[in-house]
Amino acid sequence: MKKIISLLSVMFISILVLSGCGNGNSASSKKSQHTVALVTDGGGIDDKSFQQSAWEGLQAWGKSHNLKKGVDGYNYAQSASDQDFGPNINKLVKANYGTIFGIGYKLTNSINQAAKQNPKVNFVIVDDIAKTRKNVTSVKFKTEQSSFLAGVAAAKTTKTKKVGFVGGIDSDVVTTFKTGFIAGVKAVDPSIEVDVKYAGSFSKADVGQSLTTAMINNNEDVIFHAAGGTGAGVFTAAKNSAKNGKKVWVIGVDSDQKADGKYSGGNVTLASAVKGVDSAVKDISNKAMNGKFPGGKVITFDLKSKGVALVNDNMPESTWKVVQDYQKKIENGEITVSPK
């Protein structure tokens, strides 16, 4: 036993010594440029949804300022699980990034803590409201407004008077989509049924597919999803059904999902309720770069500021016109959509 311990400790000490060699990467040269990085939640930068959109926004920002990915420009840190948030943020702080984004409500606690410990670094939390501090900005999206328009589009399109909603996890962010969607459907025709189902995950395409297949069998012909990666299954089920001669429509979420709806005989994407995470990231990065970081504020993106929108993918002109009418009513305050 003693030998085992001694051998192991020798091993660890040698690792310690080895890794101690050549320390000095952390405080590299002084930067002339403002650098920005983001920390993802469990979804990762290729989730075809929220996180990906944020990363695309940051990449676009970097390109427009001729910056490179890395410590002198922009970067991301991917979290494999919730316990990586804190270390990820701190590693980015150490690498001297000027502005750090936390993408998703799960990072709020970690952002709060890091902001307290590093008053000179700018922090942004997307999709939640952080504690008010001079170096923290909170970004919220009025997704209930775009979902309302999705509801209008669904109600105008359905022939069976039954539409479906597939949510990721029953959480407050998803609830804004659900309530907005239902309100939109009912605004057009209160007799239309809305079937709400949750997959219990943002990354289970198989569950999304089986839920959607069940909805299609129940004669629901327009399905709106707010389920991140789970939504891939919603598209698969709809495309399978369309290939078998039963055309159903899907309304995409977060980014324009027209490409996801393509199949050999056409396209099943009716519209997409996009959330401008990319433009929010770009916008705030630019402000931070110019020394005008909106610290201590909550920035709300809505239909009016084009932070959220319903993108027309395959809607006929008549439906699109109705959607635009409702959009105007929301923008000028005639209709207020409750998030709950």
Place this chain on the structure above:
Amino acid sequence: MNNILTKLRINRIVVLSFLAVIAGFIVGGIIMLIFGYSPTENYLNLFRGSFGDIYSFGETLRNATPLILTALGFSVASKAGMFNVGGSGQLLLGWMGAITFALKFSFLPGPVLIIGSILTGAIFGAVYSGIAGLLKAYFGTSEVITTIMMNYVAFYFVNFAVKKYLAEHNSDASPNILPKASLRSPMLEGLTNNSTFHWGFVIALVMAFLMYLYLNKMKQGFEIKSVGINEEAARYSGISTKKVIIISMLLSGLLAGIGGAVDGLGNYQNISVSTVLPDIGFNGMAVSLLANQNPIGIIFASILFSSLQVGGLSISVYSDTPPEIVNIVISSIIFFVGVKYLFEFILKRKETN
């Protein structure tokens, strides 16, 4: 030469684990080379990010804390010949139990509150895996199946309960526990340059030591091992195998529950609706295998595993290498631990030659 080999035989387990780790690093390095990334730079960043400064070291130890406990839990069941895959679910329930206690009884004085919270977490975990133990003891139900399934039950139940009973209005997370219920301390934070290192690590060390004594010096520990080696023989010699199965499963869940409790009280300070099962439970299994189920070895294996996870985050911060590469290294290590019989075979050949 002979002398070295005798030593090698004594420490074969250590040597094998060490070889597995080295082989994992080599495979990871080759993969990095294939994709055009620099292995030396990345490995340097990795170890700098886990041991390079006192903050990183604190994070590594903090990250190792729940791993030690879930690995201990897995190894107790495994000593009795059972494969408890339910570490994640038991940990999640322990986490919820501890946070619930800390929030609902926040009027209690600090030390009482902390002990009560950890005990609640421990009991939640123990009772939960105890169910699988009972089913195994009395109905012969495979604990592999029941614990896997119960992971999902725990996951969805905890999400539901957090949202329904703990979360504040308009949020998906419970409020934070009071500072007096937290396992963090300003002293430890000051010592480690504001890392999240907390007293849970000490608790984990104590538990590892206790498990070592329990398994090696106590009658019950002996009974557990006997059942694991040969259930029929153990029964024939008068050991109540049913009792041993239930006790080892209870202990297994208890340890995982404590893991969840200390992680909740020390690291997260709250509990939120989660999107996936925490992987600590599954990683605990890998750690336990790497340490060959030795409680003291588990401490070191956890720190190594944790250093890969925490240090791995640095790789993509300082270079273009995608973080997935780190997962490849970790998976290769687990793979080589799995095939350590191959190394065993090679070592044996060398010795006989």
